[in-house]
Amino acid sequence: MKKYICFDIGGTKVKHGLLLADGSILSKDSYHTHGKDLELFLNEMIDTINMYTKNNTVSGVAISLPGFINPHTGYSKRGGAVKALDNQNLKKLLKKRISLPVEIENDGNCAALAEKISGNAKNCSDFICVTIGTGIGGGIFINGKLLHGHSYRSGEFGFMITQAGNEDKDILHSNASTNALIKSYKKLKNISESESIKGETVFLESSHNSSVKKLLDDWISNVSYGIYNLAATLNPQKILIGGGVIAQQSLIGTINNKLDQLHWWKDIKIPVESCKYQNDAGMIGAMYHFIQKKGK
Numbered sequence: 001m002k003k004y005i006c007f008d009i010g011g012t013k014v015k016h017g018l019l020l021a022d023g024s025i026l027s028k029d030s031y032h033t034h035g036k037d038l039e040l041f042l043n044e045m046i047d048t049i050n051m052y053t054k055n056n057t058v059s060g061v062a063i064s065l066p067g068f069i070n071p072h073t074g075y076s077k078r079g080g081a082v083k084a085l086d087n088q089n090l091k092k093l094l095k096k097r098i099s100l101p102v103e104i105e106n107d108g109n110c111a112a113l114a115e116k117i118s119g120n121a122k123n124c125s126d127f128i129c130v131t132i133g134t135g136i137g138g139g140i141f142i143n144g145k146l147l148h149g150h151s152y153r154s155g156e157f158g159f160m161i162t163q164a165g166n167e168d169k170d171i172l173h174s175n176a177s178t179n180a181l182i183k184s185y186k187k188l189k190n191i192s193e194s195e196s197i198k199g200e201t202v203f204l205e206s207s208h209n210s211s212v213k214k215l216l217d218d219w220i221s222n223v224s225y226g227i228y229n230l231a232a233t234l235n236p237q238k239i240l241i242g243g244g245v246i247a248q249q250s251l252i253g254t255i256n257n258k259l260d261q262l263h264w265w266k267d268i269k270i271p272v273e274s275c276k277y278q279n280d281a282g283m284i285g286a287m288y289h290f291i292q293k294k295g296k
Contacts, residue, residue, distance in 0.1 A: 002058075008280075011134030015029075023288075038085070042097070049098055066107050066137065073091070076089070110286045113146060116141055119240075124237045140154055175219070180222075240272075
């Protein structure tokens with residue numbers, strides 16, 4: 001079975017792995033994203049690719065990338081949290097240095113593709129995948145087809161305004177992402193912005209600290225508002241939630257409880273579930289995209 005080198009590039013970490021065509025992950029790891037230095041960013045990708053090709057025969061490199069990505073050319077008008085890729089074409093940049101074929105797709109679309117082909121949306125023709133991480137993204141399937149939008153910007157749910165006029169928290173990126181949760185936690189605890197804090201820290205402390213519990217509760221409410229708006233707009237069969245934060249097993253149930261508290265949810269209610277692949281969805285979806293494009 002053919003092997004593929006897959007990258008899921010995020011604002012905080014670059015996840016990478018060696019995958020088989022059936023979605024099996026032979027090995028995986030991650031490193032810190034150097035999102036502001038293009039040369040350093042490229043060198044680390046090349047080093048990782050060389051590491052995998054040293055002892056493996058691979059069929060290509062598949063990449064899940066944040067931002068406004070043209071999946072046909074690889075050009076990113078905006079690289080999301082990876083500023084170095086604004087107005088760059090990572091596909092062309094890599095092909096100058098390696099001989100392997102390269103394909104790139106938006107990270108939210110990759111997650112949705114993974115769930116559609118072999119995940120929790122296999123039997124759905126219409127569904128939405130929402131990814132919660134450094135920002136809020138996702139993918140939309142309508143009538144069995146992935147929706148890219150006129151300028152490849154569909155699924156950018158993080159730009160929805162849910163708190164108009166509330167300082168820097170107007171949009172979902174700023175009030176419902178994992179980054180937003182950590183930022184609020186640091187402010188509450190008077191922790192330096194430069195200190196590294198994981199989302200799971202907030203969840204753990206919420207069990208015995210009422211102030212942190214209130215902070216987390218407000219954050220989950222913000223997540224539920226975004227989900228509500230998507231359900232009201234597109235009426236999908238289901239909405240799947242992905243990202244590392246979904247490892248918190250109680251989160252999906254709490255989100256559903258929040259939705260049930262919204263007066264009009266009963267009129268538009270749909271199933272809200274977790275993604276099957278969670279943190280691996282980007283890599284798996286990137287590989288599926290590669291296979292669809294190359295036919296191999």
